[in-house]
Amino acid sequence: MGKTGRQRTLILRDIEEVGKQLAEGELDQATADRLIDRYRQELRSLESSNPPEMTDHTEEEPSRTAPSGRRRAGTLLLIGVVVIVAITALLSVRPREDGFITGGPSAPVDLSEVTNDQMEAVIAANPDIPEISAMQLALADRYFEEGSFSEALPHYLDALEGTLDPLRRARGLARVGWMSYLSGNVNLALTYLQGAQAMDPGYTETNLFLGFLLLEQSDFEGAVEQLTPLLEDEVLPDDIRGAVEAAIRSAEESLGSEA
Template sequence: MLAAPTPDGEGATSVTDRSSGRGRWAAYGLAVAVALFAAVVLLPVYLGERPTGGTVTGNEALGSVAPGTGQDAAPRDLSTVTNEEMEDVVAQNPDVLDMRLALAHRYLDDGDYLAAARHYLVALDREPRNVEAQSHYGWLLMQAGEPDQAIEYVDRALAQDPRAVEALWFKANIALYGLSDPAGALTVLEQLQQRTDIEPGTRSQVETLIAEARAQGGNG
């Protein structure tokens, strides 16, 4: 989960264990910002329907091409797989969205927004209603300085799954830090606070952001 960006540029603690760095504000020059805007905001997002037949999981694809592994071999731990290996797997299995999204998240964690955007856009081309792709692409747009477009993508994700914790967290942060809407952020955060299915660490971060939203003028 992405950490909440703070006004002074420091990222908060990660909401989930999957990523400790995703969502931190990065300082980059004007040239990089312009390139990011062109690649992320101006690239077309296709709305074609997902091909029939479904997909296999990322680990199945990885196991099918990893050297020295047979059909009965245990799936590899993705933490031991390099970005280059994952790129090869994705190239050979272009419809395996789990692997593509895992790679996109890595690039987002590393601040390689252009590479992340490329994979999110391909995922959205293949599966326009994919909640994970929609919400994370929205978060990427937030970091590109486009909060209005960012919230649109996150809202699309929530239209598919109103209980998606990551999408709700993204929406709260976009409202608070991107749209200067602490009341809107607080509404979302209070929904998360009432959930009984989130981890204690996540709840602690939600409560911290609630305090920040109230300090910025939110109701409650």
């Protein structure tokens, strides 16, 4: 990871820590909003000077208005915490994959028996092996699902530069998109999420993330379009279903008031 990547990781870690402290009641809303606003300004300044490279599977989208007001910054982080908990619940009833990474048919590795530190060591020692991208993604998923976004992001970006099947690539794109949104970069978030949707139109997380993003951007029709299909999922956990239903109601009420 270069200097810019390290700086981006440190800023994301700061934002992540403020979000956790806010959720746990260690910071008041005003202090959290002030800190988040400062960190987001630093991140925007860094990314305007050194924009992250996009994969060939996404295209830039037209600019949309970023969330306004400091109060919304704290709200977004709390939404992020709720969604991550919900995603973990979703994966517990519907695994992403069989849990094995293989460099060949004769050498499967059960990642459930491998620690994060061991995976970090293997990845660092084998950066040029094509199959390492799947392990990078698996490690990034672990960090993402525990809310450690600053650790997850560089592994997702590295994995997306390598060889991944469409399902894994869609997951990586969607999650980088969500983290980009939480860090305040709406345009980049939309680019990644729309890339994920193009890669796998039925991927649940993309609908979930994009639906919440569009709702916060006051694109109520778009939010309803993304979120409504999730209610047809019979194994959708109750906490996700409740959040989705509430979001749809909010969007529909807003549409009604505009009529």
